[in-house]
Structure formats: C-alpha cells, structure tokens
Amino acid sequence: MLPVAISVDGLRKSYAGVDALRGISFTVASGAIFALLGPNGAGKTTTVEILEGHRRRNAGNVSVLGLDPEHGGRDLRGRIGIVLQSAGFDRELTVSEILRLYGDFYAQPRPVDEVIDIVGLDEKRSARTKTLSGGQRRRLDLALALIGDPDLIFLDEPTTGFDPNARRRSWEAIERLKALGKTIVLTSHYLDEVQRLAGWVVVIADGEVVAEGPPSSLGGRDVSDAEVVFRLSDRLCWSDIPEAVRHLASEKDGAVVIHTTTPTQVLYDLTAWAVSRGCELPALRVVRPSLEDVYLELTKDAAEQP
Amino acid sequence: MSTATATPPQRRPSYARLVVGQVGYQTLLLVRSPAGAFFALVMPVMILVALEFLNGQQSLTGVSAAQFFTAAMIAFAVMNAGYITTITGTVIARDDGILKRLRGTPLPPSAYFAGRVGAAALTTAVSVVVVMLVGLAFYRIDVDANLIGVTSLTVLVGVLCFSSVGLAATVLVGSTDVALPMAYGSLLPLCFVSDVFLPAGGALGWLSTAASVFPVKHLADALENAFVATHGHASLTGTDLLVMVGWATGALVVTFLFFQWEPRPSGPGIRGRLGKLLNDVAGRLANIQRASDHRR
Secondary structure, three states: OOOEEEEEEEEEEEEOOEEEEEEEEEEEEOOOEEEEEOOOOOOHHHHHHHHHOOOOOOEEEEEEOOEOOOOOHHHHHOOEEEEOOOOOOOOOOEHHHHHHHHHOOOOOOOOHHHHHHHHOOHHHOOOEHHHOOHHHHHHHHHHHHHOOOOOEEEEEOOOOOOOHHHHHHHHHHHHHHHHOOOEEEEEEOOHHHHHHHOOEEEEEEOOEEEEEEOHHHHHHOOOOOEEEEEEOEOOEOHHHOOHHHHOOEEEEOOEEEEEEOOHHHHHHHHHHHHHHHOOOOOOOEEEOOOHHHHHHHHOHHHHHOO | OOOOOOOOOOOOOOHHHHHHHHHHHHHHHHHHOHHHHHHHHHHHHHHHHHHHHHHOOOEEOOEEHHHHHHHHHHHHHHHHHHHHHHHHHHHHHHHOOHHHHHHOOOOOHHHHHHHHHHHHHHHHHHHHHHHHHHHHHHHOOOOOHHHHHHHHHHHHHHHHHHHHHHHHHOOOOOOHHHHHHHHHHHHHHHHHHOOOOOOOOOOOHHHHHHHOOOHHHHHHHHHHHHHHHOOOOOOOOHHHHHHHHHHHHHHHHHHHHHOOOOOOOOOOOHHHHHHHHHHHHHHHHHHHHHHHHHHO
8 A cells, every 4th residue: 555645736726717726735644534624615625526536626736546536537436435525315225225236336345234334324224315314314425435445535524414422423433444444534624523533634724725734733732822821819919920920921801821832931930939828829720722723713814705 | 655565456347237237226216216107107108098089080191090199109208218217317316416426436427328328228118018018908009020120129229319318418407497397398399390299291391391300200200100101011211210320429429528427506596596585575574573663
C-alpha cells in the first residue's frame, strides 16, 4: 500500500467564473482518518467530489490511490467507497437486495450479511428502503460504501441529522473501519466528531486551506495564549494580586483573567503568593482555546461574507 | 516513499454479468412500481379493448379493425415500454441521486444503458405477447409464423430505437415532475400524425411527410404491413427498420456524450413557489395581527 492515499496539489475549481477552490493542497496518509472541516459553501463537497471522480478540476494535480480520479475509471471506483451527502435508493428494493445488486459490481465484495451486521441493519434486512428512518437510510448509505471492500472511504457529512446515540454508533463504526486498515476521508461541521475521530484536519474556508494539523494542536491551540482564571472573594481583592501578574490581568464578571504565554510561571507566582497568605484561589483553572474557538476564529472572514 | 506493492490479481465481474444484473434490476423495479407496470403492460391492452369496443364492427379500408388495432397496440406497447418507461424511470433515478451513486461504483455507464434497453425489451415482449393473446382469444386475428417472425424483428428493432431515444431524451427533461407530461407530450402528437391509430394514408399529406422523419411512423407502418397490408403474407420494408436503427444510433451517441448522472439543481417548482407565496402571506397576516394587538 502507498504510504500516501491521496495527494492534492494546487487544486482549483470554478463554477461559471466563480472560484470554489483557489489552489488547495494537502495529503492524506494511508490508514488515517482525515477530516475536511469548514463552513457551508467552503468547498468541502467540491473537493471530495473531485477526489471521487464526480467532478473535473480546472487546475492542479490530484492523485487518489496512485490514480488520477478523472481517468481512474473502473480501477479506481472499484477501490473506493462513497457516502454521498444526499443520494436516494430505489424505494421498492429491500436492504439486502440493494446490497447484493451493488456487491455484484465489485471484484471481491464483502458478504452482504457481514456488511448489514457492521452497520447494524440486521432487523431491516428484508425491509423495503422506503420504510427506513433517516438514520437507517444513512446506515444503508454506509453499507453501500463498504460492500465493495474498499481501501479508501469517503464520508460526506456522515452523521448530519443523527441523534446523539446514532452518532455515537456511527463513530464506533468508523473507528472499526480504521482498525481494519481503511483510509477514511471525512467532511463534517461537527467539531466534536472531528476531535474524536480524525488524526489530521484540514480547515478550508472560502476555497482556501486556512489551517491544518492534528485536532489537538490545530491553529496552534496547544501553544497559543492560555488564560489563567480564578474568582475574587471577601479575603481576596484586586489590589492583593502580586505585581508580577497583575499587569497581565483583567477583571471580567468578578473573575480575574490572566492572559499569558507562560501559564506555568504565572501559576507558580500566583499559587506561591496564595499559599504564603494561607488562602485558596476560588475556581482556579487554566483555559486553552477549544477546537471550536480556533475554528470560529479561522473561518471568521468566510462567515462574515453574505 | 515506497512504491505500491503488487495488488493480487482481481477478477472483475464480466461485462455480460453486469448487463444481465442490470436487466434484472430494472425489470424488478418496473414490476414493483404500480405506475410503471400499468403504463408498460396494462395500458396497451386496455386501449385495445376500448378501441375494439368502439370500432369492432367496422372495417377500416377493407381490413378487419381487430387486425389493425392489434398492430397499433403492439406499436403502442413498444413505445410505452421503450420510450415512456425509460424516460420516467431514468429521470426518477437521476433526481433521487441513484444515478450519482451508481456512477461512483465500478459499473460502466454502458452497462447501465444496456440494462435499461434490455429491461425495456423484456417488458415489451411480455406486453406484446399479452396484446397478441387478447387479439387471438377475443378478436380472432389472423396470425401465422411469417407474421410472428416479422413482428418479432420489428418489435426488437423498435424497442432498441425507442428506449435509446428515451435515454437521450432524459437530457432535455428537467425534473421528475415534468417527465411524464414531456414523454407523452412528445409521443402522442407524433402517434396521431404517424398513422398509429389510423391506417396508413389517413393523415394529411404534408403532416405524413413530416412524420416520416420520425421513428414512430416507421414502427407503425412496419407493424401495419405485417398485420394488414399484405394480409397473410407479412412483409418487411428495410427502410422502416433502417430509419429506426438510424435513430437508435443517433440517440446512443447523444446519450454517451450528454447523459446526466446528477440531479439537476432545481429552483422552486410550482409547488415550491406556491408554498413560498403562502408562507409570505401568512407572515404578513401575523405582522398585521401583532400590530393591531399592540395598538390595543
């Protein structure tokens, strides 16, 4: 297997003269869960559909499993599985009939029963697709992406519209796929989903990559300014705070907030002072920007556009 | 960076197997959809019975009405299962995103098209047999081996032609809502000027000439020749078949070049526009109500 499942370099796409993608580049490692994150209209689906071979690009180099998706044809389609954002089923066919039908397109399909089991549709095996609930339809989507036993799976907003339990089950299913050695490309605008699943995140906004990295350090959130926060009390007023940290501090709703790039030093100064006075610092905590804070900051400009 | 390790040789399913699978799939869909089954299988027989009931005692230009109408309904069955069902079925599948999903699999586009044509042929065959049996049983039409041979070949070429034209026509059909009106809207007028429901020569001269460009007239004429014109000595004119083959070829070229696998981006349809209007009106009424409450 190639160490790199997908490489994208300088990818551009425009619709009727409007740029949807303005030269984006990234790579996806084999066996990884890779997430494309971004607001609606950022270009996530366009990117994924170019990788899937559904759309042609205007410029740039794209390689998916060593093939150009525009010319990969049956060879490529036989090795990828796609969960589209919205695609229907033939209403009058049953779950197992559809899976058998699609399985026949592939060289080495997975057994229908096994796939039904993976996605948890056992009870609906003989039900016509028109009787399935929204969540069950999404699971059938996933089942159809898995039936050909693909090396690479595209999941375009796989849990949109799910209740919390269904999302949890889908996450577990996606993690099981990774354990089987599959490469997974996920688009999402749920940050908790990305945080839980993805090993690498690319944030796109307005057709450009604005940040990339592991979710834990995206946008430098692991090294950016931290906030040391505690509350004032009867025994502790503003003027009591030691000089060393007071100039960094501000007061907000009765709490002292200290912005710092060196939280360890600030904590040392504060706690040494508090211990020496024999008092407790109420509600003391160190806060780093959440993935959501970073994401909102990164995509702020795109969100402000009409 | 390491190179790709050799993947084990994989036996792809054969093309023939894929096509057979698609024919089975499309046929199953038709059988399970009440509307599809009605248009393709029931309607020709129903019209045959109605026409016989109205005209059964008459003789049309010297031949029995039963003989003529049976030929007409076989032509109608070919066009229903070939043209109408192909258009509606394909546009529904496209608008539901089923075609887009299929396009993301290793199924070759041509196997999908072949499946559509094959299923149309299978449905037509059943429909034609039913029409013939009804004709034989209730209206005592004359049938011989020669007629059956000529009819079979004409029906086969006809269904290839009309289902191919149906596939190509989906390029022009914007949405599921307009698929059936557009399909019948384009077919029925041609039927009336193409001597489908009247014996050849019934339509106005210039109309008849214009109609001879289209395949409808050639299908109808070929079948009428088989059943009526040389009663008992069914014959086949090469021109009729050639025109249909020509249309099939052109239609397949259009299909391969322009066929659309993705749902059309649709603005609000009539229902959507009406809904928006009602919503606006309701909003305004609520505002007026609020304003008057406020004054009080």
